[in-house]
Amino acid sequence: MTEERAAVVVRDVRKSYGELKAVDGVSFTVAEGEFFGILGPNGAGKTTTLEIVEGLREPDSGEVRLLGESPWPRNVKLLPRIGVQLQASSFFEKLTAKEQLQTFGSLYGVSHGTAADMLELVGLADKANEQENKLSGGQRQRLSIACALVHDPDVVFLDEPTAALDPQARRNLWDVLRAIKERGKTIVYTTHYLDEAEILCDRVAIMDTGRILALDRPAVLVRGLDAPTHVTLQKGVVPVADAVAMEGVEEAHEDEVSLTISTRRPAPVLSALAERGALDGLQVRTATLEDVFLTLTGREYRA
Amino acid sequence: MTAFKTLSVAMLKGFVRDKVTLFFTFLFPLMFLVIFGLVLRDAGTDRTRIALVGDGPIVSALRDSGTLEFESYDDENAAVRKVEDGDLPAALIVRGQEVDVRYAQSDQVESATVLGIVNGFVDKANLAATGQPPRFTFVSQKVEDATLEPIQYLTPGILSWGVAVSAVFGSALTLVSWRRKQVLRRIRLAPVSTTSVLSSRIIVSAGVALLQGAIFIGIASLPVFGLRLSGHWWLAIPLLLLGTIAFFALGMLVGAFAKTEEAASAAANIVVLPMAFLSGTFFPVDRAPAWLQVVSEIFPLRHMNDGMLDVLVRGKGIEALAVPAAVLVGFSLVVGFVASRVFKWEE
Ligand SMILES: Nc1ncnc2c1ncn2[C@@H]1O[C@H](COP(=O)(O)OP(=O)(O)OP(=O)(O)O)[C@@H](O)[C@H]1O
Ligand SMILES: [Mg+2]
Numbered sequence: 001m002t003e004e005r006a007a008v009v010v011r012d013v014r015k016s017y018g019e020l021k022a023v024d025g026v027s028f029t030v031a032e033g034e035f036f037g038i039l040g041p042n043g044a045g046k047t048t049t050l051e052i053v054e055g056l057r058e059p060d061s062g063e064v065r066l067l068g069e070s071p072w073p074r075n076v077k078l079l080p081r082i083g084v085q086l087q088a089s090s091f092f093e094k095l096t097a098k099e100q101l102q103t104f105g106s107l108y109g110v111s112h113g114t115a116a117d118m119l120e121l122v123g124l125a126d127k128a129n130e131q132e133n134k135l136s137g138g139q140r141q142r143l144s145i146a147c148a149l150v151h152d153p154d155v156v157f158l159d160e161p162t163a164a165l166d167p168q169a170r171r172n173l174w175d176v177l178r179a180i181k182e183r184g185k186t187i188v189y190t191t192h193y194l195d196e197a198e199i200l201c202d203r204v205a206i207m208d209t210g211r212i213l214a215l216d217r218p219a220v221l222v223r224g225l226d227a228p229t230h231v232t233l234q235k236g237v238v239p240v241a242d243a244v245a246m247e248g249v250e251e252a253h254e255d256e257v258s259l260t261i262s263t264r265r266p267a268p269v270l271s272a273l274a275e276r277g278a279l280d281g282l283q284v285r286t287a288t289l290e291d292v293f294l295t296l297t298g299r300e301y302r303a
Numbered sequence: 304m305t306a307f308k309t310l311s312v313a314m315l316k317g318f319v320r321d322k323v324t325l326f327f328t329f330l331f332p333l334m335f336l337v338i339f340g341l342v343l344r345d346a347g348t349d350r351t352r353i354a355l356v357g358d359g360p361i362v363s364a365l366r367d368s369g370t371l372e373f374e375s376y377d378d379e380n381a382a383v384r385k386v387e388d389g390d391l392p393a394a395l396i397v398r399g400q401e402v403d404v405r406y407a408q409s410d411q412v413e414s415a416t417v418l419g420i421v422n423g424f425v426d427k428a429n430l431a432a433t434g435q436p437p438r439f440t441f442v443s444q445k446v447e448d449a450t451l452e453p454i455q456y457l458t459p460g461i462l463s464w465g466v467a468v469s470a471v472f473g474s475a476l477t478l479v480s481w482r483r484k485q486v487l488r489r490i491r492l493a494p495v496s497t498t499s500v501l502s503s504r505i506i507v508s509a510g511v512a513l514l515q516g517a518i519f520i521g522i523a524s525l526p527v528f529g530l531r532l533s534g535h536w537w538l539a540i541p542l543l544l545l546g547t548i549a550f551f552a553l554g555m556l557v558g559a560f561a562k563t564e565e566a567a568s569a570a571a572n573i574v575v576l577p578m579a580f581l582s583g584t585f586f587p588v589d590r591a592p593a594w595l596q597v598v599s600e601i602f603p604l605r606h607m608n609d610g611m612l613d614v615l616v617r618g619k620g621i622e623a624l625a626v627p628a629a630v631l632v633g634f635s636l637v638v639g640f641v642a643s644r645v646f647k648w649e650e
Binding site: 054055056074076079080082086088089090091092093094095102103104107108109131147 | 305306308309310313314316317320321480484485486488489490491492493494495
């Protein structure tokens with residue numbers, strides 16, 4: 001992708017807090033209209049990276065271009081074109097949900113009516129007149145996202161927008177994000193939910209200890225992993241010894257409730273199982289980003 | 304809607320919905336005004352009260368002059384017992400032409416006052432009875448001295464103090480809470496100038512100060528308290544606004560150093576309370592020792608207070624604003640500059 005069409009360009013950015021290298025040589029490019037995810041465990045450096053791109057923090061070294069401009073020091077020309085949801089939600093005191101939106105909207109010259117409409121978008125219309133501190137964690141989160149979107153920015157930065165949301169609200173937010181993307185906007189977001197990133201993102205960067213360990217389309221990352229597929233059966237349907245003997249099976253083991261078979265060639269294994277009439281309650285789990293993460297960081301993913 | 308206007312409205316709503324702030328802005332200073340106003344109301348203006356038995360032209364003349372107050376008794380013994388018991392300083396007993404004063408020997412000053420007054424009226428009546436024109440004439444006139452009745456110095460003092468408290472706390476607490484709640488960082492990401500954010504908060508503080516002025520002066524003017532404003536009271540308005548800006552700047556400085564709201568609150572108290580006591584909030588500074596009067600010159604509140612006294616009750620004109628205004632503007636510039644240097648967007 002050519003850099004002129006890139007919404008975000010980050011080149012070898014570093015940021016240390018004393019001895020701690022929070023961001024340790026990060027480079028990536030986000031194309032206009034792309035949905036870009038940054039994944040990683042707590043303390044990986046996701047927020048720091050995002051805030052450097054937004055222009056909230058100054059990198060120790062490296063270069064950042066946001067819509068072709070440098071975001072640091074505070075670049076007022078850029079600000080109307082970007083929308084930011086900070087990891088910790090930030091609201092004015094004692095204002096209702098609607099007033100928060102209208103106040104933030106007015107900072108960007110957005111009319112009160114348009115601002116109030118945003119409540120609908122994030123499903124908070126019935127909480128319009130509730131003071132911000134009386135909202136639940138998830139509702140605050142949604143309000144905070146609405147405040148980031150109120151001025152219809154070209155590039156949206158969301159720091160863990162789906163944290164603290166219930167499954168329904170999460171899915172609703174996915175719809176909102178997809179709709180934004182469809183209008184040609186660029187979205188850069190961080191998350192701890194690997195399954196969500198796999199569904200939403202065009203490309204993901206997997207970060208740990210301040211570095212990007214891998215960066216590509218989720219499907220490519222998973223395929224490149226060459227990880228085995230896991231087939232799970234109810235315990236007792238097929239003896240372990242029989243399973244191990246099947247063609248293509250690499251490993252099989254049994255616990256109290258189920259038998260798990262690992263294979264890189266699921267087709268012959270599944271047909272062998274079908275012959276035995278053992279397909280009832282069968283589950284097939286192919287490799288996911290979680291496996292990619294596990295392989296890359298050498299440790300279990302802990303969301 | 305401009306950002307400035309919406310921000311001002313947002314901050315005004317935040318202010319009005321905060322009951323604790325409302326209390327400390329309006330009710331708390333008013334409590335001081337009411338309590339001190341009532342307690343000190345009659346201080347220094349007491350008229351002497353004595354027992355009275357009988358009546359006559361001398362008594363009528365005394366009553367008309369209003370120099371003494373009387374407690375009437377039918378029985379001479381009862382009146383004298385009041386003096387013996389120490390309840391009243393003297394008893395005036397009128398039997399026809401004879402005017403008899405019994406006084407308590409313990410309180411010589413009070414007794415001498417009573418004797419002098421009664422004697423004066425008796426002499427005047429005697430002279431009138433002779434029908435002769437008086438050889439010496441006696442003329443007296445009231446002179447307005449610098450000593451003020453308590454409500455006259457309490458109102459400007461408590462008003463200045465109330466404005467200082469609400470401006471310092473308003474700016475310090477807003478700043479700290481916005482920094483803690485990341486509102487500052489969020490505002491920094493919006494295309495709005497720091498000036499409009501700052502000035503929208505100052506506008507709210509200024510409006511609050513004017514409202515404080517109207518309420519405090521209104522209540523002090525009630526007959527129970529008896530505040531009498533001088534002709535140039537409206538000169539207090541520019542003083543209230545300048546004071547707001549000066550103390551707002553002080554609050555920004557406090558807020559730049561404080562990490563939590565509690566720390567900001569404590570620091571603001573440490574700054575404001577001693578300043579209030581030494582600047583003549585609760586008693587006129589000219590009653591303080593000379594060295595203290597000099598020391599208190601360093602406080603902006605002292606000058607705001609002086610200006611308030613001059614324009615609200617001493618009847619001075621616009622020239623009385625020169626020094627206080629210069630001090631407040633200078634203070635605002637210096638403290639505001641330092642505050643902007645040490646200002647932090649985030650923790
Ligand atoms: N202002 C700061 N001062 C000192 N250290 C900091 C600061 N901000 C972040 N760090 C450190 O930098 C590292 C990266 O932090 P960062 O917030 O970027 O992580 P993250 O990936 O966003 O984590 P999380 O998933 O928990 O949000 C952490 O070890 C953190 O302690
Ligand atoms: Mg983070």
